[in-house]
Amino acid sequence: MSSAVDRAAPARAEERRWVWLALPAVLFLGALFAWPVLRLLAQAVEGGTLEHLEKAVLDELYVEVLVESLEIALWVTLLCLALAYPVALWMLRAGPWGRALALFMLLLPFWTSVLVRTYAWMVILGRNGIVNRSLLEWGVITTPLPLLHNLTGVLIGMVHVLLPYMVFPIYAALLRMDPDLPRAAEGLGAPPWRVFQRVVLPLSLPGVFAGCALVFVLALGFFITPALLGGGRIIMISMLIEQQVREFLDWPFAAALSVVLLVVTLGAYWGLQRLTGGNRLAAG
Amino acid sequence: MEKRFGTVRALAGVDLDVAEGELLTILGPSGSGKTTLLKVVAGFEVPDEGTVRLGATDVTVAPPRARDVGMVFQNYALFPHLTVARNIAFPLEMRRVPRDEIARRVREVLELVELPHHAERLPRQLSGGQQQRVALARAIVFNPRLLLLDEPFGALDRKLREQMQLEVRRLQRRLKLTTLFITHDQEEALILSDRIAVMEAGRIAQLGTPDELYARPATRFVADFLGESNLIEGAWQGGAAVVPGFGPVPLPAPGTDGAPALLLLRPEALRIGAEAQSLPLRAEGRVVESVFLGVSEKFRVALDGGPELLARLPLRPSQPSPAREGDRVALGFAPEDLHVVRG
Amino acid sequence: MPPGRLLLGLVAGLVFAFLMLPLLVVFPISVSSASYLQFPPPGFSWQWYERYLSDPVWMAATWRSVKVAALATLMAVLMGVPLAFALARTRLRALRLLDRFVAAPVILPTIVLSIAIYGLFARLQLIGEWYGIAIAHAVLALPFVVILVGAALRDFDPAQEQAAMGLGATWWQAAWRVTLPQLRPSLVAASFLAFVSSFDELVVAMFLSGAAMTLPKKMFDNIMLEIDPTIAAVSVLQILLVGVCLGLVSVFGRGALTRSLGGK
Numbered sequence: 001m002s003s004a005v006d007r008a009a010p011a012r013a014e015e016r017r018w019v020w021l022a023l024p025a026v027l028f029l030g031a032l033f034a035w036p037v038l039r040l041l042a043q044a045v046e047g048g049t050l051e052h053l054e055k056a057v058l059d060e061l062y063v064e065v066l067v068e069s070l071e072i073a074l075w076v077t078l079l080c081l082a083l084a085y086p087v088a089l090w091m092l093r094a095g096p097w098g099r100a101l102a103l104f105m106l107l108l109p110f111w112t113s114v115l116v117r118t119y120a121w122m123v124i125l126g127r128n129g130i131v132n133r134s135l136l137e138w139g140v141i142t143t144p145l146p147l148l149h150n151l152t153g154v155l156i157g158m159v160h161v162l163l164p165y166m167v168f169p170i171y172a173a174l175l176r177m178d179p180d181l182p183r184a185a186e187g188l189g190a191p192p193w194r195v196f197q198r199v200v201l202p203l204s205l206p207g208v209f210a211g212c213a214l215v216f217v218l219a220l221g222f223f224i225t226p227a228l229l230g231g232g233r234i235i236m237i238s239m240l241i242e243q244q245v246r247e248f249l250d251w252p253f254a255a256a257l258s259v260v261l262l263v264v265t266l267g268a269y270w271g272l273q274r275l276t277g278g279n280r281l282a283a284g
Numbered sequence: 285m286e287k288r289f290g291t292v293r294a295l296a297g298v299d300l301d302v303a304e305g306e307l308l309t310i311l312g313p314s315g316s317g318k319t320t321l322l323k324v325v326a327g328f329e330v331p332d333e334g335t336v337r338l339g340a341t342d343v344t345v346a347p348p349r350a351r352d353v354g355m356v357f358q359n360y361a362l363f364p365h366l367t368v369a370r371n372i373a374f375p376l377e378m379r380r381v382p383r384d385e386i387a388r389r390v391r392e393v394l395e396l397v398e399l400p401h402h403a404e405r406l407p408r409q410l411s412g413g414q415q416q417r418v419a420l421a422r423a424i425v426f427n428p429r430l431l432l433l434d435e436p437f438g439a440l441d442r443k444l445r446e447q448m449q450l451e452v453r454r455l456q457r458r459l460k461l462t463t464l465f466i467t468h469d470q471e472e473a474l475i476l477s478d479r480i481a482v483m484e485a486g487r488i489a490q491l492g493t494p495d496e497l498y499a500r501p502a503t504r505f506v507a508d509f510l511g512e513s514n515l516i517e518g519a520w521q522g523g524a525a526v527v528p529g530f531g532p533v534p535l536p537a538p539g540t541d542g543a544p545a546l547l548l549l550r551p552e553a554l555r556i557g558a559e560a561q562s563l564p565l566r567a568e569g570r571v572v573e574s575v576f577l578g579v580s581e582k583f584r585v586a587l588d589g590g591p592e593l594l595a596r597l598p599l600r601p602s603q604p605s606p607a608r609e610g611d612r613v614a615l616g617f618a619p620e621d622l623h624v625v626r627g
Numbered sequence: 628m629p630p631g632r633l634l635l636g637l638v639a640g641l642v643f644a645f646l647m648l649p650l651l652v653v654f655p656i657s658v659s660s661a662s663y664l665q666f667p668p669p670g671f672s673w674q675w676y677e678r679y680l681s682d683p684v685w686m687a688a689t690w691r692s693v694k695v696a697a698l699a700t701l702m703a704v705l706m707g708v709p710l711a712f713a714l715a716r717t718r719l720r721a722l723r724l725l726d727r728f729v730a731a732p733v734i735l736p737t738i739v740l741s742i743a744i745y746g747l748f749a750r751l752q753l754i755g756e757w758y759g760i761a762i763a764h765a766v767l768a769l770p771f772v773v774i775l776v777g778a779a780l781r782d783f784d785p786a787q788e789q790a791a792m793g794l795g796a797t798w799w800q801a802a803w804r805v806t807l808p809q810l811r812p813s814l815v816a817a818s819f820l821a822f823v824s825s826f827d828e829l830v831v832a833m834f835l836s837g838a839a840m841t842l843p844k845k846m847f848d849n850i851m852l853e854i855d856p857t858i859a860a861v862s863v864l865q866i867l868l869v870g871v872c873l874g875l876v877s878v879f880g881r882g883a884l885t886r887s888l889g890g891k
Binding site: 014015017018019021022024025026028029032033034035036037039040083084086087089090091093102104105106107108109111112113114115116117118119120121122123124130160163192193217220221223224228238241242245251254258261262265266269 | 631632635636638639642643645646647648649650652653656702705706707709710712713714716717718719722725728729731732734735736737738739740742743744745746747762763765766769773798823826827829830834843846847850851858859861862865866869870872873
Binding site: 326347348349353354355374378 | 792
């Protein structure tokens, strides 16, 4: 029986409501995110020329910066992974108080200004900093170690900022694991190392990949930490972009470098997502 | 009424009429469409075809709030951030009932569900049974035209469940609440209902009073779903149904000769051993399995050259069990206990 | 205790020490009596706190940052919460696709967003206006709000809203009186995240603030030009502020923050 009533009306009214609710944010992001970013990227090929893009990917000077940025991002990712995994594993086995304390010690630096932390590292690692003063005083060294204004300083600072981004996904993946699984493996006669290798590690891999993707992508775009701790000797691609806009007012070239950074970022992100086999368990 | 989701027909031609003051149960396994039916009645889904009427009003496309239907959800859906009193007051506030009247009606309904001293508690401070009473109070406080109960006893343990079932029935009878009750539990349906509609694959397989459905199921599905049953494939011959192992049973309104007949024998209709000897229809067999159940004992008996049948005998503490596993026994029943499901 | 666990505890302890070290060293420096950075401090003094609190430039920068963060938070919550509802509930495919687009400001390198907005605001003559920075920060904070509130909404039992509507509420009444009060932990956590992310943000502010500095910009300049312990005093105050906020969020936010971070 079909009647005069419009049966689709309630469903339509509901969808209309969702559209209206989404509209302010969508318009806002469209006007202040999508539009300016796309306009910037378009400037890379302004006037129909590819010369800026060519310069960005072919000129040895800029390729070197890109490669160094990738190397730094890779190192930061590996260091974060090496430090984060034991922490996540320890948190899994800690009691409620240990866990709460660990979360606090992860969240407090996480939410402390990057500037504050960078400043603190300068105090700690500088020529006259805490580390060098102490080592000199104890007679371990006779001349100050170069810890700041080089790769070491940049890596320490970046790892400190990005470490929580690695711990949380790994910890989340470990939490999702049924705690009976390692016990079952143990009960079946596996020694602790094998339990880890055959049960715990494979089950935490989605979290590991999610953390690596996040840390790598964020590291690639880093600006403040390398600018302050690198002392001008470490140039990452973000700093190059800033320089083009600030000092040379070369918008098309800054845009071209942005395109390169964006392509590399998205490529790395996509690639690491692929590694998880499309498994969004940990990243979701 | 019809409701489709994509290509799946969740409801395929359901026609149901709940009488004023009646408790009608929709009984069916999961996936039978009973939840969809409930959503359509409550107003969370619109049927693709057909109408929903409350009294004379067509509410097919009306939003839930305009329907005047009180609903008790599976997990009660009590608002955890509001006290018991504020939970119950919610539907009255939405209807802009004056404040002092809200206070009075909340008090009254709390008396009714026997929780007069719990008004200021939060839901999580209540036991499961108390939570359910609050959910019920909230659903009836605004005098809805229809009360919907969606598997409300599922979350309770067995003892409490039985107690709450009786309480809900008493309340429903006393207030003459027109009620639609959704469940997959056949026992619950038998206890509570004035009438039961058994659903299967989006259709109503049979509608009737509990004893009608139990004694005279219309389909194999209904016979199987309600209680335990022996479903026997027999055949018609000379105006009688031939029960394999027992022989012909003359029945009124027989089928044509040679046609198959699906016959139902409830386990409690069968008698074993000495008791069977006085019955007109008998067969011999061997006890394959016996299970002690306290109030009764259940036997699985393989008839000589016939099917395996289930028999259930009431037990008295002073009486020994009539048979053991492996024993040869006689099995019998009275012809009036045989029901033809499909001629 | 087996040696494996002992080793694990040792490594974890070292990592936590590494995480806390920079936060701890600024405390003694901030109360140093020396006028130049010196460790260990030769004596005790409140002078750097006094200097921070009495310096109109520092104070103006701080006040500006508070205003910027408050407005950015307000905008992000007012637009993000409705969007989270829409994304969590809709069946429209076009809206569903937005789900991925929303996280884009987090993944996009900040420098790219910064110069993009800089280009736009320069033409609109918004450089140096505090609310211009707030608007840009709202772009960065919006994803946090949508992700946090969206996750809470997906965990939320839809029967609650259905029950409210069945009892006579419109959807708006149900959302306002039933859903939102129960999302409070996530709303608190999201607001905190939005506020702190704006309050600490430097890259966008560097381009947009012009002569009207925010607190991070002032700190940045201070680090570049003259490292005097004033910045240590500012740092200590910031760390304490974050610590207090974290405490408040864990009381009122009931784990929403850690839960969402775990799922990020």
